[in-house]
Amino acid sequence: MSSIKRLSTQSEQFNPTLRTLLAFDASQDESIERATADILRHVQANGDQALLDYTQRFDRVSAASVAALEIERHEWLAARDALPADQRKALEAAAERVHRYHEHQRAQTWSYTEDDGTVLGQKITPLDRVGLYVPGGKAAYPSSVLMNAVPAKVAGVPEVIMVTPTPDGVRNPIVLAAAAIGGVDRVWGIGGAQAVAALAYGTATIAPVDKIVGPGNAYVAAAKRRVYGTVGIDMIAGPSEILIIADGSTPADWIAMDLFSQAEHDELAQAILLCPDLAYLDEVEAAIERLLPSMPRAGIIRTSLGNRGALIHVRDLDEACAIANDIAAEHLEISTRNPQQWADQIRHAGAIFLGRYSSEALGDYCAGPNHVLPTSRTARFSSPLGVYDFQKRSSLIHVSQEGAQTLGRVAATLAYGEGLQAHAASAEYRLNPADTES
Structure with a gap:
């Protein structure tokens, strides 16, 4: 029995099956x-x-x-x-x-x-x-x-x-x-x-x-x-995720091990491969079965791949990119020739790894970008941890006397429209004031 599901985008049940696969019960105990x-x-x-x-x-x-x-x-x-x-x-x-x-x-x-x-x-x-x-x-x-x-x-x-x-x-x-x-x-x-x-x-x-x-x-x-x-x-992180887009040019053993690298975190981790080459998906599946017994955390990997993993046959790499944007994975590997061509189509991912040598494991430890990444499809609206998470922004507003004449009238008009007379008066007090301090 295979350790991982096989799906095809050409199946009528693909979309509901994918939704079920991606679903994660985040309800609190x-x-x-x-x-x-x-x-x-x-x-x-x-x-x-x-x-x-x-x-x-x-x-x-x-x-x-x-x-x-x-x-x-x-x-x-x-x-x-x-x-x-x-x-x-x-x-x-x-x-x-x-x-x-x-x-x-x-x-x-x-x-x-x-x-x-x-x-x-x-x-x-x-x-x-x-x-x-x-x-x-x-x-x-x-x-x-x-x-x-x-x-x-x-x-x-x-x-x-x-x-x-x-x-x-x-x-x-x-x-x-x-x-x-x-x-x-x-x-x-x-x-x-x-x-x-x-x-x-x-x-x-x-x-x-x-x-x-x-x-x-x-x-x-x-x-x-x-x-x-x-x-x-920073964030409330869900289980770790990897999504790989492959064209069949990367050795199958490499891709199998990349899937393992996230599946070994825990049983709820998710590892998915998208590829248009059916024969290559067969090679990766065979590599999974061959390599899995040698893994110290084989039990965890097998459970993770069996419950939440998938090898998905797509029509082409354009469709793979569309699915990747829907999944919005924590880690996205684009293991293809000319990976930048496909990266240009990606809008939602925590971190994007381009090319056959950019394994996700390098990002976990030493590539340089942060490994604290959005999970559970939150990459649609959030970003990796970074310097900007430890800095605040304060607006600076220094209005000149001349500027107060224009802005004051605009603000007063809007304030009266909202029924906030003190706001309006505060702005109007600064129209043509006796002092000339700016």
Whole structure:
């Protein structure tokens, strides 16, 4: 039995079948929502003591104070220095590439002057403080540290605060090394919804932040969803996705492994291939069956491909691009000859990988662009995490005396039309004033 579905756009059932395949139940678990709400309320009301209670309860770490849960910089530096040389070099190379790419995103303050002397513009300022959540314990995501911390520092954020759980007191050395390399300012050994609450509301020891970014489990996601509005958040991410458009010119084994690279994340991940060459789809399917048994996470991959994966036969690459725009995948590989020709047709995708050598895995770690990407078709209206997520825009309005004569009449007319007399009067007071200060 094949590990993955075969579909054809020429089937009458294709569209409803695709809709079912793409459907993801994002409904929240009631028990998780209730538990998260209780944790947030407890931390908001009891601050440090609540953090200590939850850290002992969930991570089995006892501390006399929250200050004792801070992981000092010398420990991060020691973790960095203790890394195997190749691992440290790889982290530093990735950090440098991520930094260089994100420097191109930094926005600048701008303004222009109208003929009457009125100056209009936009002032760019970084957020004051950002919180970065990083899974801890056995889970190690140093790449996520870099992808979240580096653009924040490029944006000019003065303080990036990292929180990471330390179950049974285990501090993940590669995560701490990434904090040292990525420019993090402080690290706290706390996790879960309680860490999100501390970052959002603040406690006697931990100052509140302006925005919380970074991945976490269902409780962390629920907490981020609930504190949004008190603070900003990056996004609520769904399962990882890869969509590949292929013309049959890339070795089938490469494409099979690219599908595996997302399917191995978890059973809900999605991996789909679009191709007009039926014989090539057969080759990829055969490669999947041949390579799958050698994968350490074969069970997860098989479940993911079986439940949410597909090899789809399309009429041509134009149709493949139209379907890709409908799917709006997190990761889109265009593994074809002349990939730019087809990329020009793509409007909706989190990240676009062009050509047979641009594997999605390179984007996850070291290509440079951010790997925090919109999922679950949200690429239709949202973008990858970047420097712009850590900067604010304020409008600049400096109206000259001459400009006030024109704008005042326009504003007053509109204000009277809305029945807002004070607005109108405020504008009219500045018509032909006695003073001449501009």
